[in-house]
Amino acid sequence: MSKYRRGSFQLMKSINRSIILNMIREQGPISRAEIAKQSSLTPPTVGNIVKELIASNFVIETTQGASQGGRKPTLLEINADNFYIIGIDVGRFKMNFVVTNLFGELKDQTSFEIKEHPDEAEILSTMKEGIYHLLSPAKNDPEKFIGIGVGMHGIVDVTHGISLFAPSFQLYNIPIKEVLEEEFKMIVKVENDARTMTLGESWFGNGNDADNMVGVNVGHGIGAGVMINGRLFHGEDSIAGEIGHVTIDLSGPKCSCGNYGCLQTLANGPAIGERAKKELKTGKKSKILELVDHDLEKIDGEIVYLAALEGDDFSIELLSQTGRYLGIGLVNLIHTLNPKRIIIGGGVSKAGDFLMTGLEETIQARGLTQKAKETSIVLAKLGENGSAIGACVLILEEFFVRQ
Structure with a gap:
């Protein structure tokens, strides 16, 4: 810069x-x-x-x-198009990169695969590779760029821009801000990916009119961004919003965190695939078997969704049950925080109505009051780019502090 x-x-x-x-x-x-x-x-x-x-x-x-x-x-x-921002969403299997202007409008994007069991150097190298790709004069004017925002899964030290713990990679203390600022000579902000998704929806999505809201990112894991009076809430040690590790079933599957029955063991993407495999092994019938040529190891959450689109009753019920599990977690949020709105994003949210049917049934059955039952719950507007666009908002906040 x-x-x-x-x-x-x-x-x-x-x-x-x-x-x-x-x-x-x-x-x-x-x-x-x-x-x-x-x-x-x-x-x-x-x-x-x-x-x-x-x-x-x-x-x-x-x-x-x-x-x-x-x-x-x-x-x-x-002068929105005179300045560009890079936003990065670090997922389990790939890293998404976007370029937006000052209005959050998408100008460019790319993605890079993340290898299995990456080390710290490989994560940082992939980040640099994606950024250099977007900064290429053949792609964009490098002089337009004013900052880089990073949405990282797991626990993040926002002040110092450090990934304290990335559970999908089992990596600790990745100095993202320090390394990228040294490399690219521009401001870098790092935040948890569920919080960046929430920021993106707050500024440019379905949370624009809600100062008190929760964004729930349901993908390989489950996390939440809690916004109170228009500001993200981090908690004392930056673990606020880790609802994926709220216990839903004491006898449930073991979670990567070491506990049993965490919400994400029952409602995240891998859990959907695993539950489908388990039930199909008992002899249940489903179009899923045709889609995977009877190879159960090919089953994942996306296959279940594709079967549901074809009217497969087994898959539709499986996604509805996932919604019910997720609904239990959201009822806990409603009773604890009483937000105006809850926004559901992440890969699993693509299941749309299949997911929302069971979720809404659970809210209606378990909500404490009529007002609790009427809490607005909607799907994210920004889709798969939500966390990356929200990462751009980390930089926009430096210029446009909302009063």
């Missing part, structure tokens, strides 16, 4: 708590006079700040507004 870009970042960071920039982002095109009116700041103060924003190329003057009896006002907009 050039010195000019670094200077622009420091300028924005020094004034980003002002409501002016966010007002332009949310209400633009908007005039200086209207900003002064709504913010109660004096016109000269607004003028000076806007002048700095224009000089930094974050804001541009656009069309003229309607006259109120005098000269037509010049309107202001965010």
Whole structure:
């Protein structure tokens, strides 16, 4: 990143708590006079700040507004496409990379496979490879990029940008922020992937109108991002939201954490495939067998979903049961946090209505009050790019602090 870009970042960071920039982002095109009116700041103060924003190329003057009896006002907009951000979602088997502008609009994307049992160096090398691919002048203008956000599964030290524990890889203390900032000379923010998904939905998805919400990422594992009064809640030691390790069945399967009957052993992607294999071995009939040529080892959650799409009763019931297990976990969240909305994302959420039917039945059966039963539960809007786009929001938050 050039010195000019670094200077622009420091300028924005020094004034980003002002409501002016966010007002332009949310209400633009908007005039200086209207900003002064709504913010109660004096016109000269607004003028000076806007002048700095224009000089930094974050804001541009656009069309003229309607006259109120005098000269037509010049309107202001965010110069969204002048700056790009890279967002990374580190999953179990692949790493997704996206490029967005300042409005979170997708401009480019790629993905790289993660080898089985990677070590720390291999994880960091894959990150660098994906970033360099997107920074290639043949792909994008490298001078546009102002930051990198990383959504990492497991426990993350947000302050220092360290992956404290990545359970899918059994790796500890990966210094993601330090390594990437040294390599690319731009700001890097690291957060848990369920929280980045929640951030993405809060800014650009189905959580835009909910200050108190929970985003639940259901994939290879299950995690949640808890947002209270518009801010992510991390807890004392950054483990808030680890609902995948809430015990649902004391006699349930053993979890990777060492406990038995954790939610993710019953409702994550691998659990769906394992339950299907177990029941089909008892002689139950299903279209799944045709889809895998009677090779049970080929069965996974996606195969179950494909069979459900073909009307397979066995698969439909299996996904509904998964929804019921997940519903028990969500009832616990509702009774503990009482959020306005719960948003379900991650690979398993692709099951859509097959999953939601059992989930909603459980909420209705177990909700403590009528209001609890009416808690809004929706599927994520941003889909498979949700965590990566949310990782971009980690950088956007440095510029656009929401008041």
